[in-house]
Amino acid sequence: MADPAEPVPTVVVDGVHITYKVNGARTGRGSATSALSRIVSRRATPGVREVHAVKGVSFAAYKGEAIGLIGSNGSGKSTLLKAIAGLLPTAKGTVFTHGQPSLLGVNAALMSDLTGERNVVLGGLAMGMTRRQIRERYDDIVDFSGINDKGDFISLPMRTYSSGMGARLRFSIAAAKSHDVLLIDEALSTGDARFRRRSRQRIEELRKEAGTVFLVSHSNSTITETCDRAIWLEAGVLRMDGPAKEVVAAYEEFTGGRR
Template sequence: MSSLSGSKKSVPTPGITVRVENLSISYRTTFERVPTFKNAITRFGRGQRAVKEIKALKNVTFDVPDGTFLGIIGSNGAGKSTLMRSIAGILPPNEGRIEVNGRISPLLSLGVGFNANLSGRENITLGGLAAGLSRREVADRAEAVTEFAGIEEFIDAPMRTYSSGMYSRLAFSVAVHMDPDILMIDEALSAGDAAFKTKAAEKMQELRDNARAMFLVSHSMASITQLCNRAIWLHKGQLMMEGEPKEVIDKYNEFLKVGPSAVTLEDL
């Protein structure tokens, strides 16, 4: 069990795989302002750097009981990937607490953590070790990972030479072959061609029988409906709704048609 917190650690909650309490995450980004004519002259044409604070998540709270397959939906910039990264332990909370009970095999943005200068085989080893497996356990899975990704003849080449499809297929294969308690996938089913998408979907169905929980971020409402038994909808860092996938998707689609007005936000 691991716990990320803005305060203190706590004991595991029985029957809960992941608990998110009042989670808020913000970060700062810089951008260059367009200078006025006067400033451009005094600064020799250089722009002026400005800092902007982005509130990616705002007081998000929900539980993920054992056996939950959670779909996460929302438009670009809603905070979906930030939420996934925080649960995976990559982004610490500014406020709130995350409780995780189990081993996570994250597939975040298709292969985050891979080293493009290393070979595919070496990255399989790194991915397995990061997932908590021993070198022997990783070695036992390496052939199956390579075969599933369909890159046997390229496995010892540096990953910088891989096409985007090869890179994505290997990332997916590593994630799903490491016996995770908690599987986290961010748009992974868009990886590869139609044949690989079918194989990936079948593997996901297989993992449902063994994983304690699954998180799926996707713009494909069909994937959310098919694979998930629970869904949440995020909008500009706020949790708008949690419930059965069809109910959440229907409300989300209705929202998109009406537009994000203040009245709509209040009603939902």
């Protein structure tokens, strides 16, 4: 029988490998003839290569944790988040999750030609809120984002927003409800100090509501200020998993201060 005081895992990543194919430039002449020749000979398509983005990563995350994912560009951080969210298949290994993970990224699928107001509704519905809940929380979402601080931007199409404004609105929509697992990809690297402070406070509230938060950021200070644990990926391999300050210090020593 399990100890009731034992931490409850929300995400278990067990020996996960993730690969995907990248298309390069087409080479050679006579593409139709070449294609037929490849079919007959069963040769691989030229210009296509397989990327092994995540290599045998294993860890468990628990209720109430805020975990930062750090590493150099192309280290597999965002790819791993997508696998946890169920958006990418694993080539090997398994991802177990408790509840439905919600992935928030700066490229979250909101509609650029629609107003911010309409996108709040669509984003809220995508996050699992009812229309009534969206109406009740609408003013708080807009106020939290701060996009109306310098004008009535919420009534303008999102294509008129800066990347920072769009990222703040996406985070505000996601933060309007509780999540079993919230995955945040670079959404807190934009905005002023006031917004970052509010974001950290909201993440702390989500953790107290028994949620688990994963945060990808190239800002080491954001990781140490927001997270109590960090996972360092490098070239798809888990290099270190431990207290955020210790992992960030080891990563900074490895990079010599470079990001």
